[in-house]
Amino acid sequence: MSIVRLHAAVALIGRFPALAGVDLQVSSGEVVLVQGPNGAGKSTLLRLCAGLMRLESGSGEILGHDLMTERPAIRRQVGLLGHDTALYDDLSVRENLEFWARASRVDVGAVDPAMERLGVAERLHDISVGQLSAGQRRRVALAGVVVRRPQLWLLDEPHAGLDPSGRDLVDRLVIDAAAAGATVLLSSHEVDRTLDLATRRITVAGGTITGDVDDVG
């Protein structure tokens, strides 16, 4: 079953075609490493798959929903870790995650296990997010993805800013998500590390896919 299906997909940032005719098909359970130089269009590709960007031309389906007409339905079913953490500085770790769970119509009971899994439960849960380090914020944002148990994980530089244990944790999350049947697209400059996780590697350059290699892991 195709989780991601893009055909001649064009997405603009302002007037600039950040994606200039992308064809991509990703099946259920795949772990796809998206690699490429800065500004190649990796983040745009992930945001498009999350339903956060408008498809300017071409066609696409994510989790069976049309990218042109059903973006709200797509957004509700994906988990996106972007460059920013999308957290409220003045709320505590727990309050951020509980708000996120309630807004997403997810069981609030999933918050505690997610915080423990990401190592932000014991000392940090009542601390305002604004007081956390960049790496700790990243862990909280990842906990937000875990809380939703998405069918499609979209991780943009998930290892960035994390200490070695945090990076191992990301690897474990990706492995477990794939084992549970979820599909993962992750962009990373840490190619050696992520090649071990990935089942497939695509290369993005100039807003198009220039390479696609299966069974890389």
Add this chain to the structure above:
Amino acid sequence: MMLADVLLVAAKDLRIEWRSRVTVSQVLPFALLVLVLFGFALDANRPVLDAATGGLFWVAVMFVSIVAVQRSTSIETTDGARRALLLAGVEPAAVFLGKAAAVALQLLAVEVVMVGGVIVLYDASIESIGLLVATCLVATVGIAAAGTLLGALVAGVRARETVLPILLLPVLAPVLIGATRAFDDALGTVAVDGWAWLGLLAGFGAINIVLGALAYGVLLEET
């Protein structure tokens, strides 16, 4: 479900406000300072101050509303938090109504103190408490709705702190006129029918609530 989302967003914004204390530590002192400075400027001409009390009160509220709306907007623009609302799938109309409700409650709290301020500083007396309370409620709903809508409109603008007042103050002109007339009646300073002006305020509020509920989704996506 929609009401639950409205309450969720409003509670989140009010909790953030409670933690940051921006209203208490910045907005409220600013509002009182404006009243004091108006008082200094006009105290030598007591009849003018008496006649202008309603107008001065609502001009101060306009200034305060800019600060409150800017704060409300920045909550969602900092660190891409707005993206979380989109991904969560909260109805944009619920986000709008929740944020507008939070702004309105903060403004009403400030107005309570400001009414005390004009009584003490300007020696104002209230002839119709019902009209005064109704004016504050109806005008504030309109201010919060228009402010939240325009806040979303300028959210993606680099110089939004300066653009917002330029857009918001002209839009709020009908509120300034209507609320001032209604306040004049409530304070007994000018012989007008304040309840009739309340109708203008109610219309302004209703239009902006409907407009905001319809347009907020587009603004959330595009900015």
